[in-house]
Amino acid sequence: MQRRTFLAGAAAAGLTAKSSAAYASSAPASTLPDPAAYVATTARLRSRYWIEEPGRLLPVVAEHARHGARLLAERPEGAHCSAIAETALLASRIAFFDLSLRGLYVRRWQDLALEAANRGRDGSLAAAVLGHMAFAPAWTGRGAEARDTLAAARERTTSGDAGPTLRAWLDAIAAEAEVRLGTPDAAFPLLDRAADTFAPPDTPGSWTADGPPAWLDWFSAARLEGFRGAAEVAAGRSAEARATLERTLAGLPAHSHKQRAMTLAELAATAAGAREPQDACRLLEEALDLVGVQGYATAVDRVRTVRASLAPWSRETFVRDVDDRLRAGGG
Incomplete structure (x- = not known):
């Protein structure tokens, strides 16, 4: 990883996250992004996460999140709200996992993602955002906050539209939270439930006949095994x-x-x-x-x-x- 690129990405992330709310309220209406184009760009950025150096990608995703904040003020349709939520969540993922930024840098994007998911009545995406919100307290020893946040995430999956892949992922990250909090033995019942819940690719049983939505691309059978292996360590x-x-x-x-x-x-x-x-x-x-x-x-x-x-x-x-x-x- 190029150190200079890493630092440039971190600096851009901080500036973009800090200014998004003010930018959304002050930008003229004529500069609003086209909603259909916004959704298409979100899909492209999703695929780039797995191949591009994070310090280079974060400024691009963060700028797209800023556009989303502006678009959200215009009360777009549900699908557009979901794209805004996905973009803001992606920015928070890059900042937290890839660049090790913490605090408000990440939380501002997560708050935007949750607001957009709620606005679009996308309970599954809201659950995914809340699941990500549990990482920071779990990694810093705030067990009650992490568990409460995960409980709130699970509540969003009870409406019937959340497939087994999302529910299994929530149990897997709850297991990781227990590992981080120093109670690894508590992780194994959660991992067992995740394994029982998770639908293999040949019988996805999720949102569509093809399986979970495209944005849920960070979880698989192999990754579930990885959670178990870390707990066993x-x-x-x-x-x-x-x-x-x-x-x-x-x-x-x-x-x-x-x-x-x-x-x-x-x-x-x-x-x-x-x-x-x-x-x-x-x-x-x-x-x-x-x-x-x-x-x-x-x-x-x-x-x-x-x-x-x-x-x-x-x-x-x-x-x-x-x-x-x-x-x-x-x-």
């Missing part, structure tokens, strides 16, 4: 975790750089726990190779955590090589 079930994470890698597409990097870092944690430091460092280097292809701050954070567990071997060359990679910016 946290619970000290190293042998089970290794097998689960190997299945995760086998199920992820080759171009899924972000999730593959996370999975490799979790596998490194199992090697570190087994006192196999050289193997752990090899896996950490593979994870950083993928981060170098497409930046992902969440994976770098996990690499750093696993590296810290290798302190007894800090003088070994293979550990120092990982340190050099991390000092160089993670790529």
Whole structure:
């Protein structure tokens, strides 16, 4: 990942998030985006998330979110509201997961996404936004807030239009919340329920005959395995975790750089726990190779955590090589 690009994206994100509300209220009506074009652009940006360097993509998505805030003031139709919600949610995802921005930078986009989803009466998208709102408190030890937010997300899935993929994802992230909050044993009943709920591709049973909506592209059977593997690592079930994470890698597409990097870092944690430091460092280097292809701050954070567990071997060359990679910016 190019450090300069990373910083440029972060700076642009901050400026755009901070000014969106004022921009929406002050822009002349003649500059409003065309609603149909807005929806088409949203679809293009969705696909770019998986292939483009996040520092370059965030300013583009953030600007589109600003246009959405202006369009929302004109009370557009439901489909247009959903596109605005999806765009703002995407901006928040890039900021939080890819660039490790926190606080108001992310929350402003999430608030816009929730407002747009509610305006369009899109309960499933509102549930997805609330699910993402639970990450920040879960990652910072605010357990009651995280669990309450996830409960609110689940309430939005009771109207009948939310398919099993979304409900399974909510259970999976609830399981991750328990891991982050230091209660990994509480994650496994949630993961079992997610596995029972999740519909495989041949019988999607979701919103349409083709499965979940296009915006729900961050969850799959392999990723559900990844959640379980991370919980098993946290619970000290190293042998089970290794097998689960190997299945995760086998199920992820080759171009899924972000999730593959996370999975490799979790596998490194199992090697570190087994006192196999050289193997752990090899896996950490593979994870950083993928981060170098497409930046992902969440994976770098996990690499750093696993590296810290290798302190007894800090003088070994293979550990120092990982340190050099991390000092160089993670790529």
